[in-house]
Amino acid sequence: MAEITAAMVKELREKTDAPMMECKKALAEADGDLARAEEILRVKLGNKASKAATRVTAEGLIGSYIEGGKGALIEVNCETDFVAKNPEFVEFVESLAKKVALENPADVAALSALALGDGTVETTRTALVGKIGENMTIRRFHRVETANKLASYSHGGRIGVLVEYSGDDEVGKDVAMHVAATKPKALDAAGVPAEDIEKERSVAAQKAAESGKPAEIVEKMVEGSIAKYLKEVSLLNQPFVKNDKQTVEQMLKEKKAAVQSFGLFIVGEGIEKAVTDFAAEVASMAKA
Template sequence: MALITAAQVGELRAKTDAPMMECKKALTEAEGDICKAEEILYVKLGGKAFKAASRITAEGIVAAYIAGGTGALIEINCETDFVTKNGEFIALANACAKLIVENNPANVAALSVLSLNGGTVDLARKELIGRIGENMSIRRFRRFETNVKLASYLHGTRIGVMVEYDGANEQVGKDVAM
């Protein structure tokens, strides 16, 4: 049996963002081999994602992204409002909105297979489910393209508006969206 150090647990936690005890258990099972422990965690955390998949996602956030004349609004749902404040959950929503603008996926299924952080959007979602322990789903999105300008407004994290406008005053576009 290999001696597991706090540094090893910290290194595995930094790589996977898995809970501390899960990292220690995986390292113990892998006899100190960090690569093998990562694989063990992937299987275990993926199992959590599978268990969570049947639970209802009634809360969520809306994220917006605009680049030039192209913009996107996306709604990503979770089980509780507590998770809507989680930085990783918000980052996932923002990254997905950016991917929509850059890649123009036809639907949620097409978005789910796009590349994100060395994997796919769906893999990133499942890994986040494993770390947080709540089901999450990408409910819907809308992509906007125009030859003029776009402005967006998010009211809290639950309501999103995107408007098309023509003119030099960006503040007017934001005010109309509001």
């Protein structure tokens, strides 16, 4: 049997973008014949997507696109931060953000059925999973179509913001960066999800009950805590990051501007990540 060297594995990986261990296995099966190994990988890659589909995708990228009054944010997940930086993955995410903004799919399933390249979004995704060797999922998107202005901000591709506003361009940029920094739950107190308020109320009630004060005082303490919480998580009531002496609402009034809505995505938010021993994983690959 031919010796499978690191240089051979590297060359095959560069030609196919297949995972390192798959390249090594293909070369062993082909007895060191690079062309045959490439052929073996191309046959096997078609099945890669179905095998990868069970793996958790908690890393990824937030993409955005704005054209006129149409804008979109999209979150596409993968398994590792390394793949999130892969140029083909980045291009795929950017193409999806544009599709969402301009073609207005109803949901992720509708987006997946749209034409892309020589096939659909879904066939392109599946082929990319096979080529790169990691599971990838289109998780969610946020779209706005408006007569107002739109601004976006990305923090390393891991936090994405889309703001609908009126006023100077600087206002949109400042608000988008503010949202990325403070992560408000809603535009104003009325928009904060009821379940979030109830969770906060439960915690506040338990803390207040420990004070041993009369029931009417406890109730006032709880309501005070809720009022404070609503100010902290609603965009317009938050202290503006560039001048904490005024709220975002006061800043907008001063600039004769307004914010109608915003979208905020954080990569992997709410996804339970698998805990892995990276050192052990590398050691096992080295042994293989």
